Amino acid sequence: MNAKMDEIIERAVIANRLDTITKEMGYALERSSRSPIFAEACDFACGICNGAGDLVSQINGIPILAAAGTFSVQEVIRKYSGQIEEGDVFILNDPYQGGNHLPDIGIITPSVVEGEVLFYCVSRAHHGDIGGSVAGSYNAKATEIFQEGLRIPPIKLVSKGQVIIEVMDLILQNVRNPQMLQNDLWAQMGANNIGLARLRELVGHYSVARIKGTVTYLLDHAESLTRSAIKRLPDGAYTAEEWVDDDGFQEKPIRIRVTVTINGEEMTLDFQGTDPQVQGFVNSALVTSTTAAWIGALWALGSDIPRNSGAFRAIKVCLPEGSLLNPRDPAPVTLSTLTPASEIISAIFQALDPIAGGCLPAGFGRYCGPSFYGIDPRNQGFYVGFAFCALGSGGGISGRDGYPYMAPLSNYGGVRAPNIEANEIQYPHLTLCHELEMDTAGSGMWRGGPGVRYSLKFYGEPTNIVMFGDGMKIPPFGTSSGQPGSLNCAELSMPDGQTLTLASKESARTLPEGTVLTVVSSGGGGWGDPRQRDPERVWQDVLNGLISPAKARQEYGVVFTEEGVDWAVTKELRYYQTGWNNPLDLG
Incomplete structure (x- = not known):
């Protein structure tokens, strides 16, 4: 009995140690990075995979990035099997080879112990610019991925501890702010190095065999918990649809259709009936779509299930080739981690809501840009910024109102809203208004979170903006007789007094000095009959x-x-x- 208890305690200690290591990696990345999108918005995720590429532990960062780390590692293993050595570092961002979208660069560092790759440390983060025809790399009018930025297949960036200068130079030559990108890559590699150091300490305290045995147990345990949770749901097929406003070229909405089939201890998420891939950048490649599907399913199954590869084993995801959610290369995909990733999750929520026992929220507000870029007149430096201060809000759920200021659903509060004063130091604009907006929250017994009114005045010249996002036509859904949330809206007040209403997807627009941008973000949907509040x-x-x-x-x-x-x-x-x-x- 004592031996068994010792084994249970040891497993718990190792599991918590792995989780702590990923958190420390995240803290290091946040504090050592240079760009605001890392240091303030924290648009990144860190994780640890085992030698087979299975995700073992992940930081609670950006969900759509974290779970995708396993795909990146498996692509590296596929390409470099037998050629992975201590001191190597790999880099990739290609959505068709293990990435999410081009701005999200993955850095993968193997932990080699006794000649065997025991773990991989993974940091995956969104960079402000990765080239392409539009600064900030959100090209709302891209019709192929080549217009969205530099594609990096799985490739060695460091070999046996030595940076491959030619690879680094090639990357930096293709972006608009090379020094910032290089510094942030160093930050990612540094975070991984901290992970390696802590893993070496772990290995030094326990044997390799005991650690591998514990990792196997953790994955199997997560699978067991997932299967038990699925088994508690009634067998059957549950279908729902969610819609994307448009792709920036066509006006009609784009359908996402899912049928969730519960069969004993297994769940299948079949997206047959989803519309074909489109011309614009709202397509979602296999990695992002699969990750979003896992997020939606596991949310419904319970928070007690560890988010590792073991949990994914009982959830089958079927994505028709050539569809919006599994397009053929070279379809553009940059918006995918926001839209339609969030709508994949929303569709699963709506399908499972009748059997989920009130544990699923109503609809979340969708992200709706813009990004802005230009030359800062204070220092003549080039900048790229994003309107993270205009985030929408979450949907209500049984027993709780929706959280404000945290959408989109695919990030679930992982992206932090930057400090207003810091934003004004980093970019040439002044914030005129930043407040919750009346009557935007979807009504319900538990209402949605209210939207945000955000106005800023640009004084740099020229200033350019690119609108990217969704939710100007289709509001966050209400559930259980709750009402929908509000729509996103954005407008420009020009110095000459003219007012322009912006679409959710627009190519670069140059603004005169003194232009005021106002975004009113979506409030979340309501849960339950409002007259019961x-x-x-x-x-x-x-x-x-x-x-x-x-x-x-x-x-x-x-x-x-x-x-x-x-x-x-x-x-x-x-x-x-x-x-x-x-x-x-x-x-």
Whole structure:
């Protein structure tokens, strides 16, 4: 009995040590990077894979990046099997060879012990520019991946501890801010080196055999938990559809269709019926689509399941070739980690909601740019920035209102909103407004998070913006009788007084000095009938400026006096609106 308990404790210690190592890698990457997208937005993920390329541990960073690390490692193994040595470092970003989209560069460093690759440390991060025909690498009018930036197949960047200068030079020659990109690559490699050092300490304390045995157990245990969770769901086929606004070329919405089949201990996510690949950059290659499908499925199955490759074994993902979610090379894919990755997850939520027991939220707001770039008049330096301060909000869920200011769903709060003052130091603009917007939250017993109004004035010249995103036509869905959230919207106020409404996907536009950009992001969808919301919560929302009195009356059936809820009128109004007595005790 004592020996068995010792084994259980040892496994727990090693598992927590691996998780701690990935967190330390993330802290190191955040603190040593140069670009704001790393250091402030934290648009990255770190993980550890075993020698076979199975994901063992990952930091709670950007979900769509973290789980994809296993694909990158497996591509390196496929290409370099038998040629991987201590001191090597690999780099890749090609979406058709283990990457997400071109701005996300993966750095992979093997941990070689006794002549065997025991682990791979992986850092995967979004870089501000990776070349292509538009600065920032979000080319809303790209029709092929070659217009989106530099493609890096799995390749050695460092061989036996020596940087391959020719490879580094080739990469840096094809981007607009080479020094920043190089510094951030050093930060990624440094984070991996910290992971290697901690893994060596782990190996020094335990034998290789015991560590490998524990890793095998961790993967098998995650698989067992996943299968048990699937088995608790009723067998059957559950179908849902979600839609992307457009691809920037065609006007009609693009369908994502999923059928989730539960059969005993196995789950199949079949996307047959999804629309064919499109001309624009909203296509999603196999890695991103599969990762998004895993995220949606595991969210429904429970947070107690470790997010490693063992959990993925019981979830089969079928993506028709030539479809929006598995396009043929060289289709453009840059928007994919935002849209349609988030809509893949949303479709799975809607399919499983009837059997998930209220554990799934309503729809999240979709990301809607822009990026901006130009020459900073203060230092004559080139800059690329992103409107992370205009993030949308999450959907309500049974027992809790949606979180504000955290969308899109594929990132689930992993991208941090930068500090306003720091943003003004880094880029030539002034923030005029940054606040939650009234009446944007989807109404519900548990409402969505409210959207954000964000205005900034550009004083650099020239300033260029590129709009990329979605959600200007299709709002975040409500569920269980909850109402949809609001739409994204964006406009420019020109110095001459003219106002221009922006589309969600626009090619580069040059702005005169003094132009004001205003983005109002989506509020999340609501969960449950709004007329079942506690009237005191509605009153607090009115006091806080999140809901207008008119919306409180029309959608929530709540009326106020100067002192608070008018209980008698509210009870009568709710009865009139619904035709039945409200279950809340209204006195």
